[in-house]
Each structure stands twice: as C-alpha cells, then as structure tokens.
Amino acid sequence: MKTERKIIRTETPEARPGFLGAGHMARQLVGADFTASDPFIFLMDDVLDKKDTNPSGGAHPHAGFETVSLLLEGEIGDEAYKMHSGDFQLMTAGSGVVHTETIDRPLRLRLLQLWLNLPRKNRNAAPRVQDLPLNHVPVLDKKGVHIRLYSGSLNGLTAPVHNYVPLIVADISLEAGATALLDIPAQYNTFVYMLEGAIIAGADEQLLHKKQVGWLDLFEEAAPSTLKIAAKEGKARLVLYAGAPLHEKIVAHGPFIADSADAIPGLYRQYRAGRMPHIATVPAAQRILL
Template identity: 40%
Template sequence: MTLSNARHGVERRLERIIDLPAPVQGQFGPAHTVVPVIQPEDYALSDPFILLMDDRIDGQPIGGPHPHAGFETVTLVVKGGMSHDSGRLGERDVQWMTAGSGVIHGEGLDRPGEARILQLWLTLPKARRWVPASYQDISYAELPVRREPGVEVRLYSGSSGEVRSPTQNYVPVTLAEFLLEPGATVEHDLPHADNGFLYVLEGELAVGPEARALRPGQVGWLDRPGSGGDSTLRLTGTTRARALLYAGPPQREPLVSYGPFIGDTQADLMRVMDEYRAGRYTHPPRR
C-alpha cells in the first residue's frame, strides 16, 4: 500500500530488493572483478538506466581507449582515484560523459592498487540521442550539500530540499549521496513518475513507510505510484550509513545495443560502427 504524506503527497516505498551476486571476473584482466547491478536486458524495468557495474580493482587492470555512442556514462569513484583523457578523478568524484554522436575515451587507475568504481549507462532522449559528445567532471569537494540533524545529502545532480546541483542533464536525473547517523531521518522529494533505486555503500538504511531494511550487497528499487505531482522518499539510518540514490524519468523508447553502442534501430548501430571504423570519433571536449 502507498501511503500519503500531508506535506509532500505520496510516500515512496521499496517495491523490489535484489540480492546481488558476489563479484565475478571482469573483462580487464585478473586484477578486475565486477558486480553487475543493472543489466541491459532489464531495461524495461530500469529505464532510464541501461546498465550499472560495480567494478572492483586490486592491482593493474588491462585496458585502453574505446568507443561509445548513443548514451551517457556516469562514472563515480567510490575508492581510489582514476585518470581519463583530460584529467583525473579523486575519491568520490564523478565524470558525466555524453557519448552522443560518438567518442573515443580512455580511463585507468592513477597507479596499481585497490579501487572501486561505479559506472552507470544512462539513456539519452530519442531527440537528443546524437548530440555532440562532451563531459563534465564533478568534484566531491564542490558538491552542494543539504544538512539536516544527523544527515548530509550531497548532490551530484538534481535537487534536495532547497539545494540544487548545477550539473547539466539531458535526462533530469537525481544522483545524491546520503550520509546518515544512527537514528537520523531525512525526507527527499521526487517527481511521481521518476524511476529510481538506492545502492548502499556502508551501513544499513530503513526505507519508506514500512522501514524496509537495505544494506550493502543489495539494490533497492522504488515503487512507481504514477505520473504527475511530487512524492517523498523517507530514509532512516539504522546504523551510520552511506547510500546513493539514482532517480529519473523513464524515456519509454525501446533501445538496441551492440557492445559499447546504443541506438534506436539496427540501422543506427550499423551507422555508428561504420563511423567508428572510419576514424571519425575523437576525445570528448569539456562541456
């Protein structure tokens, strides 16, 4: 049952809690393992989020420059640091890259060692699928912060309370980090129609009117009560906790994919592969 909140309308709850598998061998050599959090085949349920991989590295991964087209990548460094074509990301920093019309980019660790990186693939609206490529580096130290008793909400994108992020979006996505002390509670407003999920990095949360427990190793998907108006998500720290909220409006357009390319049709995929082979892709400029 979805309950009402007098100030903010419908209160969101956890509809699905998925227990994630243990890390498996990744594609970038023996130093790389990965936990698949969202898979492309589940896009009908996860729209606008195509894929989320929780990459774990212990040593020196093997990789190099590679292409993307037709979507955005949102790369969050949970632990360690990484370099990319035009700079570096420190711990808890984010790169928001619009692959759009096509890019070649490379990324790697500052030095061999331990790291943990979350990479999200985010759809673009059909009308903006092939926009010029670009990127934004988002520094954790410069994030807008909402503070409540025992709570800090840091915004990579979107808004919380009266605080708003300056990050530019094609799809209006919320990406927020919640830090809660034991027993502290915060309410966060979301549009009714937003699809979203919580990913706990440390500790344990109680979520929604039923206070369902969510902890590391799980992904918690919010219910989708309908369109129009606002809704509220209530989080309480069962222990000291750190969690990420990803939320955004479904685009409701079918996608096709092949490797690092996303399109609306198979003809799109053939075209972008031909453009890549013809050497038309370059490193993305700063947005």
C-alpha cells in the same frame, strides 16, 4: 499531500571477476530489464585492487547514451582530466566519442558507472563531458544526515550538472538513529544502492542492507513524493538514483545504443574509420569543469 514511496523490489547482485584482470571484481546493479529500469540502461559497481603495472583498460568508443560516473575511491582518467575520490563525471557520448581509462600502476579504486539513455531527439547530440569535483558538490549536513548531490535537485540542493534526462544522483550518509525524508518526483524511476550499514526504507519499512539494491514504486503522473529512510542500528551509506523514464525503445550492442538495429553497423564503421573524436580533443566548450 506528498505520496509516500515504498520499496517494491530488492536485489542482491553478486560480484564476479571483471574484464580488467586480476584484482577486478564487478557487480552488475542494473541491466537485466530496460523496460523496468528506464532510463537506466546499465550500472556497474567496479572494485579494482591492482597489484602490478600491466596496463588495464584503454581507449574505447561509445555512442547514443551518457555515462554517469561516481568515483567512490581511488583515481581514474586520461591525459585531459583525472577523477579522484568523491568526484563525478557525466559524459554525453551522443553521436560518438572515444575515451580512455587506462590503469597502469598498483592502486585501489571503486567506481559506480551508469549508462543513461538519451532521448531520441538527442541521441546524436554533440559529445561533451562535465566534470564535477568533490569540492564543488552541493552538500546538506543536518541532524545526522549528510547528502552530497551530484545531479538534479533534492531537499533544497541543486547540482550544477546539465541534463538531457532529468536525473538525481546523491550520496547519502546517515548517523546511527538518523532519519531523512527525501523529496523525489513520483514519476521518477528510483532505486537506492547500499554501500554501508543498513536502513529501514519506505512506507512499508523495508530493511535494506549493504550490497542490496532497492527499487521504489513508480507513478505515471507528475507529483511530489517522499522516501523515508532511517539508519538501522549503526551508520549507513547509500547512493540514490532517480530519473524520468523516456518510454522509448532502444537497441544495445557492445558500446553503442541506438533507436534501431539498423543504426548499429554505421556506428562501428564510423569508429573503425577514425571518425569518432577522442573526448580529450573535442572543443573546449564541450569539456566542462563545473
């Protein structure tokens, strides 16, 4: 028998002015307590409504984790690859990499970017990037429920992305009156983020509405479980994140994640000495178009 998951914590993060300047509002969805969010380190909902041609963003380094990017609206990327609305990217920073996100023209975009921990044994993995365009995303469309699966396996779908950490990422839309039962391993730390409308979620029928994050209860033993969601009145849309906790301590400093504070200065020296490759220049085998 499958365990019925329930919502145990809801949060409504506020949007604040972001570092990209005028028109950038950033909402931090994850990042307050890693022991509770493991393996999720940090998640931002960035909305940019840029009106000028002054360059924003630019080249910057990362190491020790993976960035998981879901572009909800707009276009972003570099000379090697550009993401468009509905595209997905998983970049393994691993031993250290530089990537570029420069925006130098008027546009509107909305990006969900997650920092995902790497297992200690893979902390220094060779950098790689996996791009999954919208037209290659597995889709389930049944009885008013529309699921786009970007990572992992869910309700009979399996995404082509290769993971170091077991991870489910799904964009789910519900028509008015529609109900879905989502199959999620009970030991996966899981949360949903509401993009539109409202839902009734979980065994205790919690109400979640637009801009809210709802965290599920978590079980230690590996077993099947389900999350029931139903659209409340009109249409609803949410993003589901579920990942296997690693139960490993980390140190976060700026753009780097490490096992201990002793490793951080070496990463800065590596970057300043130009010894971190740009993701656009890594071997073709490490730039994967799915």
